[in-house]
Amino acid sequence: MNFLKIEDEINFSQTLYKLKREIENFLHNEGYMNIEPSIFEGYDEFTDVNFRIDKKSTVKVFDNSGEILILSPDITTGIINKFMTRWELGLILKIFYYGKTYMFSNGIKEKRQMGVELIGEKNENTDESVLNTALKIINKYTDDYLIEIGNSKFLKGLIEACLFNKVDYDNVLNLIYVKNKQALKEYLEKLPYREPISTLLNILDLEGNFDEINRSLNGLYMNDLMKEGLRELYNIDEFFKNVTNKITYDLSMVSELSYYDGIIFRGYINGINKEIIKGGRYDSFTEQFRFNVPAIGFSIELDELMKYLYKGVI
Amino acid sequence: MALTVAIPKGRLGDQAIKMFKSLNIGEIIDEKSRKLIFEDTEKNIKFMLLKNSDVITYVENGIVDIGISGKDMIMEEEADIFELYKMNIGKCKMSVAGIKGRKIFQEDAILKVATKFPNIAKKYFETKGQKIKVIKLNGSIELAPILGLCDVIVDLVETGNTLKANGLEIFDDMYSINAMIISNKVSYKFKRKEIKELIELIRREDEKYDKDN
Known part of the structure; x- marks a missing residue:
């Protein structure tokens, strides 16, 4: 058996370097400016703004005054923390970064990420233009990919209208997350009937082609927030349907991060078991800082992309 | 693109194989042979016979697309998978x-x-x-x-x-506890149509078991 040699390691590193450079050049040409994210974040500052982050899995370090810091588990939160406290109204930031994130998962897990954030701009095709950037990146490296798009407003509007208590809310969301249709039905049937539940019972069928989803929604309960979410997806579908057939929709998409507020999207490459691209709109995330600044972004999982691209020393 | 299906060895797997065979799927599977991989080239499905506690691991890591596993294992492993269909076997x-x-x-x-x-x-x-x-x-x-x-x-x-x-x-x-059809999350995105079709076929066969038991 041959184990990893120095030569292999250098070769891997070269391929990664080229990949990074290529994406950086592309983003630079698209008008994004580079920033360097910080590795350290204040533990309290971070968990205050991003309350969904799993505190136990953060990697903690102490500075010499006993202050608790963490190695950044999510670069977007760090960037928002850094810029929002001194935001100037009217500013538009188009930025990209390369950085690493850290989490405990059988030891410390380090992930290489690149990412894009567009903060302060929202017109009728901002979502489309950011999505298009993500699409172009993944399209550079493969034809065998998919971008799946959801909208957190739809599920949020629906779940809020169901008026669940905390326990039911968590259980229902979890059943949606694992797509367990029968258990969801059994669970909802035990709860007092409310009109929105009619849509919730069908939520797991609201996936695939946008027109089909729209047809399935016929006659089902919808409120304003849900309609707003659906309209945003409709606009995206109108924009992309004649451009690419790589986009599918999933209205039941649940995000691990709490801050998404609007479209959420993920990019997959066939045969790679993790998301390659993760992103979405997070306007409400900035609201915590007294400013109402629209923001959207995505990250690229470089380690996963490398698994697909790197074929070893030839 | 063939669909890969993990079946647990043992009684649950035997019941599942019976179900597949009555749908004219996987007739090539020979439980008595020592082979662990069987390919139904006509239906374009590849079956793998695994230890029941390993089915989830193979599915979660994307080595197979879907699998049949007991709800007990799913609860114990807390794996990141989709739980697509609850079967009437393995109760x-x-x-x-x-x-x-x-x-x-x-x-x-x-x-x-x-x-x-x-x-x-x-x-x-x-x-x-x-x-x-x-x-x-x-x-x-x-x-x-x-x-x-x-x-x-x-x-x-x-x-x-x-x-x-x-x-x-x-x-x-x-x-x-029931047997469930579980799916890898990424496979589900790329093979949604094939997976749903297969589950729909199994569902019809599986509902007969509800009456039998």
């Missing part, structure tokens, strides 16, 4: 059992629980507010309370005959 209960007539535990603050399912046991007793010490065993769980290793056991119960034969009884039924 049983997850229960707390102990020595007949010794149901009341008041002296000891910490209950000793022997089980093959430490995560399920921990979660269940946590919701009950009962502190426990988990003792992980791999088989013959029924012996543990008799020999004094633990106070109670958490295990799968089908008929309850094994418990009875060893002087044990069920104290609490925790969860009902």
Whole structure:
């Protein structure tokens, strides 16, 4: 058996370097400016703004005054923390970064990420233009990919209208997350009937082609927030349907991060078991800082992309 | 692109294979042979026979697209997978059992629980507010309370005959367990149509089992 040699390691590193450079050049040409994210974040500052982050899995370090810091588990939160406290109204930031994130998962897990954030701009095709950037990146490296798009407003509007208590809310969301249709039905049937539940019972069928989803929604309960979410997806579908057939929709998409507020999207490459691209709109995330600044972004999982691209020393 | 399906070896797998075969799928599968991979080239499905506790691992890591696994394993492993369909086979209960007539535990603050399912046991007793010490065993769980290793056991119960034969009884039924069709999350995105079609076929066959049992 041959184990990893120095030569292999250098070769891997070269391929990664080229990949990074290529994406950086592309983003630079698209008008994004580079920033360097910080590795350290204040533990309290971070968990205050991003309350969904799993505190136990953060990697903690102490500075010499006993202050608790963490190695950044999510670069977007760090960037928002850094810029929002001194935001100037009217500013538009188009930025990209390369950085690493850290989490405990059988030891410390380090992930290489690149990412894009567009903060302060929202017109009728901002979502489309950011999505298009993500699409172009993944399209550079493969034809065998998919971008799946959801909208957190739809599920949020629906779940809020169901008026669940905390326990039911968590259980229902979890059943949606694992797509367990029968258990969801059994669970909802035990709860007092409310009109929105009619849509919730069908939520797991609201996936695939946008027109089909729209047809399935016929006659089902919808409120304003849900309609707003659906309209945003409709606009995206109108924009992309004649451009690419790589986009599918999933209205039941649940995000691990709490801050998404609007479209959420993920990019997959066939045969790679993790998301390659993760992103979405997070306007409400900035609201915590007294400013109402629209923001959207995505990250690229470089380690996963490398698994697909790197074929070893030839 | 062939769909890959993991089937657990043993009784559950045998029932599943029977179901597939009555749908004219996977007729090539020979449970008696030592081969572990069978390819139905006509239906474009590849079957793999795995140890039941390994099915989830293969599915979660994307080595196979879908698999058949007991809900007990799914709860225990807490794997990141989709639980697409609950089947009418592999039905049983997850229960707390102990020595007949010794149901009341008041002296000891910490209950000793022997089980093959430490995560399920921990979660269940946590919701009950009962502190426990988990003792992980791999088989013959029924012996543990008799020999004094633990106070109670958490295990799968089908008929309850094994418990009875060893002087044990069920104290609490925790969860009902079924076989489930699970799917890898990324495979589901790329092969949604094939996966849904196959599940729809199985569902029709599976519903007959509901009447049989």
